[in-house]
Amino acid sequence: MAYFPEVASPIAYEGRGSKNPLAFKHYDASKVVGGKTMREHLRFAVSYWHTFKGTGADPFGVGTTNRPWDVATDPMQRAHDTMDAAFEFFTKLGVDYWCFHDRDIAPEGETFAASCANLDEIVAHAEAKQKETGVKLLWGTACLFTHPRYQAGAATNPDPHVFAYAAAQVKHAIAATHRLGGEGYTFWGGREGYDTIKNTKMQQEREQFARLLHLAVAYAKEIGFTGQFYIEPKPMEPTKHQYDSDTEACLNFLREFGLMDHLKLNLETNHATLAGHTMQHEMRAAREAGILGSIDANAGDELIGWDTDQFPTNVYLTTEIMLELLQAGGFTTGGLNFDAKVRRQSHDQLDLFYAHIGGMDAFARGLEIATAILEDGRLQKLVDDRYAGWTTPFGQSILTGGSSFGELEAYVLANGEPTRASGRQEFIENLINEFVL
Ligand code: XLS
Numbered sequence: 001m002a003y004f005p006e007v008a009s010p011i012a013y014e015g016r017g018s019k020n021p022l023a024f025k026h027y028d029a030s031k032v033v034g035g036k037t038m039r040e041h042l043r044f045a046v047s048y049w050h051t052f053k054g055t056g057a058d059p060f061g062v063g064t065t066n067r068p069w070d071v072a073t074d075p076m077q078r079a080h081d082t083m084d085a086a087f088e089f090f091t092k093l094g095v096d097y098w099c100f101h102d103r104d105i106a107p108e109g110e111t112f113a114a115s116c117a118n119l120d121e122i123v124a125h126a127e128a129k130q131k132e133t134g135v136k137l138l139w140g141t142a143c144l145f146t147h148p149r150y151q152a153g154a155a156t157n158p159d160p161h162v163f164a165y166a167a168a169q170v171k172h173a174i175a176a177t178h179r180l181g182g183e184g185y186t187f188w189g190g191r192e193g194y195d196t197i198k199n200t201k202m203q204q205e206r207e208q209f210a211r212l213l214h215l216a217v218a219y220a221k222e223i224g225f226t227g228q229f230y231i232e233p234k235p236m237e238p239t240k241h242q243y244d245s246d247t248e249a250c251l252n253f254l255r256e257f258g259l260m261d262h263l264k265l266n267l268e269t270n271h272a273t274l275a276g277h278t279m280q281h282e283m284r285a286a287r288e289a290g291i292l293g294s295i296d297a298n299a300g301d302e303l304i305g306w307d308t309d310q311f312p313t314n315v316y317l318t319t320e321i322m323l324e325l326l327q328a329g330g331f332t333t334g335g336l337n338f339d340a341k342v343r344r345q346s347h348d349q350l351d352l353f354y355a356h357i358g359g360m361d362a363f364a365r366g367l368e369i370a371t372a373i374l375e376d377g378r379l380q381k382l383v384d385d386r387y388a389g390w391t392t393p394f395g396q397s398i399l400t401g402g403s404s405f406g407e408l409e410a411y412v413l414a415n416g417e418p419t420r421a422s423g424r425q426e427f428i429e430n431l432i433n434e435f436v437l
Pocket residue numbers: 101141186188232234268296307339
């Protein structure tokens with residue numbers, strides 16, 4: 001059975017002039033931009049939880065979607081139907097990757113063993129679908145935040161019994177990811193933080209979280225899983241505070257617990273803005289520390305203060321993201337995962353296509369614009385010129401520890417007041433608009 005009968009054939013690239021809402025205007029998979037095809041640069045993934053399991057429910061209202069794959073009375077039948085719908089969607093959209101949580105694809109059973117058996121059965125189905133379609137797994141993860149047992153966190157729970165449960169669940173989720181040839185595995189600590197600091201041992205909980213990650217690294221080695229592990233920073237929501245609140249907090253955590261060699265970051269746009277940063281800031285901090293791994297592509301709302309996970313359509317934003325990504329040398333194991341959901345009123349099947357097509361086009365344009373800005377070179381030259389003093393013998397001697405306070409004082413006495421240089425912010429913004437407009 002076809003779940004998306006309105007979309008008869010794979011979405012095609014029709015170019016700028018096209019008025020067909022089911023066609024790409026900018027994303028041309030095989031077009032070469034800066035030495036690589038768009039497909040190789042962008043590595044798009046669809047997230048299973050929003051696109052196939054999202055109901056449209058929000059804190060004020062029930063679900064609004066009516067999905068034909070979610071109707072069978074038996075939950076395992078629904079899980080199989082959903083997997084069929086998902087692979088029909090991936091192939092019609094023309095993406096190469098997908099991402100999932102264990103509990104998105106298979107329902108929790110009566111016991112832990114029953115949950116694992118459910119997962120194994122559905123993973124076998126997914127494996128067959130991947131083989132049939134060539135679609136690959138970007139990353140897998142475990143849902144450690146929905147079930148009531150995790151109300152006080154998973155790895156960071158005050159009860160070691162819950163830690164053990166989380167560890168057992170992560171073990172199976174890594175095994176499932178490995179079986180599906182996943183290129184990565186993500187840790188997003190939804191409840192790995194606190195609701196109130198007044199009942200919390202913060203350092204104890206941070207140590208517990210590090211333990212879980214070390215155990216995961218050891219298990220990956222044991223089973224030969226060579227995919228990349230990622231931490232996905234988020235400052236809050238559902239908890240008041242999450243320990244992996246932003247790139248710099250994660251860096252401190254990874255360094256403190258000896259995990260720098262084992263994990264990179266999966267950065268999400270709406271999480272960056274919740275943390276009071278831009279996505280470009282988060283990417284810059286990760287890139288310069290060598291831990292920029294993957295991206296959850298979405299966008300927040302300027303006025304709504306929660307993780308609205310909207311589809312990214314703002315070309316200025318995608319340009320900033322692609323500028324950082326290109327300067328990092330592009331993805332290796334990571335990709336652009338649309339961790340985004342259609343709005344509550346966009347409840348029919350076609351909306352899922354419109355949303356993803358728009359996101360893919362916005363990133364394709366962002367890629368072209370960012371490539372042009374970098375090839376032009378004027379922006380980089382402005383920045384390099386701004387710091388040119390640090391490349392002189394005088395600047396270098398400061399950086400390499402060759403000058404004392406006394407020598408610097410002598411320099412100032414001899415050379416007087418520094419000349420101030422303009423930061424040229426407006427000039428730079430206009431320069432970027434030369435390419436965007
Ligand atoms: C929630 C997170 C989540 C992770 C995967 O805010 O973005 O969707 O990406 O657990």
